[in-house]
Amino acid sequence: MKLSDEFENLIEKQLESFGCSSGIEHLVIYLATAKEGSKAGFELFSQWPVTNKFLLPIDDDPELKVSSPNRRWYPLQDQDILIGVLRVETSLKKSEWPSLLDSRLKALSTSLAKIFAIEISRQKNVEEIRFLRNQVDVIIHQLRNPLAALRTYAKLLIKRLGSDKASIEIVESMMSEQNQINSYISSFEEVNKALKVPFGIENERLLLLPNLDSGKNTSIKELLIPILDRGKANAKLQNRLWMQPSIWPEWANYRISNKYGVIAEIVANLLENAFKYSEENADIGMLIGELGLCIFDNGTKIPEEESEEIFKKGFRGIASKEKEGTGVGLYLARKLARQINGDLMLIRNLNEIKISKELQIEKINFKNIFFLRMPIKLLQK
Numbered sequence: 001m002k003l004s005d006e007f008e009n010l011i012e013k014q015l016e017s018f019g020c021s022s023g024i025e026h027l028v029i030y031l032a033t034a035k036e037g038s039k040a041g042f043e044l045f046s047q048w049p050v051t052n053k054f055l056l057p058i059d060d061d062p063e064l065k066v067s068s069p070n071r072r073w074y075p076l077q078d079q080d081i082l083i084g085v086l087r088v089e090t091s092l093k094k095s096e097w098p099s100l101l102d103s104r105l106k107a108l109s110t111s112l113a114k115i116f117a118i119e120i121s122r123q124k125n126v127e128e129i130r131f132l133r134n135q136v137d138v139i140i141h142q143l144r145n146p147l148a149a150l151r152t153y154a155k156l157l158i159k160r161l162g163s164d165k166a167s168i169e170i171v172e173s174m175m176s177e178q179n180q181i182n183s184y185i186s187s188f189e190e191v192n193k194a195l196k197v198p199f200g201i202e203n204e205r206l207l208l209l210p211n212l213d214s215g216k217n218t219s220i221k222e223l224l225i226p227i228l229d230r231g232k233a234n235a236k237l238q239n240r241l242w243m244q245p246s247i248w249p250e251w252a253n254y255r256i257s258n259k260y261g262v263i264a265e266i267v268a269n270l271l272e273n274a275f276k277y278s279e280e281n282a283d284i285g286m287l288i289g290e291l292g293l294c295i296f297d298n299g300t301k302i303p304e305e306e307s308e309e310i311f312k313k314g315f316r317g318i319a320s321k322e323k324e325g326t327g328v329g330l331y332l333a334r335k336l337a338r339q340i341n342g343d344l345m346l347i348r349n350l351n352e353i354k355i356s357k358e359l360q361i362e363k364i365n366f367k368n369i370f371f372l373r374m375p376i377k378l379l380q381k
Contacts, residue, residue: 007119008046011112015048018108023101025070026089029112030058032082042085058085069093072102074109078117086112134313140189141328145268147185150178152234217255220379221248223264228286231271235284238275243285251376252288260379262336263372266344269329270295270370278368287350292342292374294350301367307346341375 015027026049030042042058058064070093074086086109090097154175161167228244235242267286274284278299287294302310309315313331330344337344347369 003119003123010115011046012048012050014108014112015046018104019048023090023092023096024088025091026087028055028087028089029076029084030087031084031116033057045084072097072105074105076109076113076116078113081117083113083116083120136188137328138332140185141269141332142265143185144182145272147178147182148234148272149230151175152230152237154178155237156233217257219253219255220260220263220374221252223256223261224252224267224286227264227268227271231275231284231286234275238280240281241283241285243283243287245286245288248288249290251290251374251379254379256379260340262340263374266333266336266372267293267295269333270372273329274299274368282367291376292372294347294372295370296366296368298367302346310346311344337372341378343373345371345373347371 011029015029018024019027026047028047029045031045032040033043034040044055044057047055055061068089070090072088072090074088075082076084076086086105088105092098154171157171158168161171232242232244271284271286274282274295274297278284278297282297282299284297285295287296306315311330311334313328315331334344350366350369
């Protein structure tokens with residue numbers, strides 16, 4: 001666990017103030033470690049005097065394998081938990097070791113153990129809050145997609161209803177309720193932002209999985225068609241040119257396991273971004289090929305210097321500064337892609353991937369192309 005810089009500075013000051021005692025040459029604090037897949041040990045945390053000399057963990061330091069009359073060890077123990085040890089090197093001979101110094105070092109080790117225990121507990125609480133905050137960010141982002149879809153279909157329904165005013169009023173009431181839910185979500189988002197905890201936890205899991213029937217094997221094509229239909233409807237409402245494949249590669253028809261349901265979430269996030277951040281007249285669509293699929297738009301080109309930054313959590317690019325958002329979509333999409341042994345990247349041209357020849361792609365001015373590389377060999381298993 002990484003303890004705060006402020007806490008590390010505090011410990012350094014504690015050692016420095018004690019290091020002035022007569023006869024003490026070196027004070028070292030080692031913390032107990034128990035990393036997964038390795039044996040427990042003790043690693044350096046702090047020392048006095050502060051030097052550039054690198055100290056090995058206790059088990060790996062050859063100097064410590066030989067006992068010395070000038071060295072003593074004091075446990076940093078809180079109740080039944082051994083947090084670490086304090087190593088004391090002196091110029092004193094064993095017969096010259098004053099009992100008062102020994103008592104002071106014991107008191108120091110007891111105090112250090114207590115403040116370490118408090119700090120470790122505090123850090124665990126911070127990490128738990130951070131984890132929960134990140135989970136809320138993910139939930140908020142995932143809730144917006146289906147709500148946006150409901151609004152799109154409601155608008156299309158109003159167009160089809162024509163002069164049926166009674167039915168239109170019902171649909172408009174539904175849209176009003178949808179707006180109210182969006183307001184609640186935005187309020188929840190503001191409350192979550194108020195928690196002053198920095199991003200840092202990298203183990204978000206998808207809390208709202210796409211709806212996959214566990215009793216029925218589906219395919220990538222069957223998974224994506226409803227999302228593409230939603231995109232087509234949205235494009236129609238906004239008078240955009242929309243493109244989607246009519247010929248699908250063989251891998252898109254493989255029967256897949258439930259874990260690949262996240263592909264729907266990835267594509268939905270990419271399309272949401274394309275509609276949200278591209279200009280109103282920008283073309284949008286999906287291309288598919290032998291290696292994976294692409295979501296494209298011909299809106300404002302994402303700057304070269306942002307091509308990797310946009311996948312960092314919380315990052316808002318130039319095009320998104322004036323629009324509402326959490327900076328979660330692309331971060332989450334890439335994370336999910338890599339969880340299934342695929343990848344997501346922003347590419348500048350289609351030369352590196354094989355796209356279906358049925359599409360007259362030479363007529364489209366691609367500005368932003370997000371390529372989702374599929375784990376095709378794994379999809380067959």
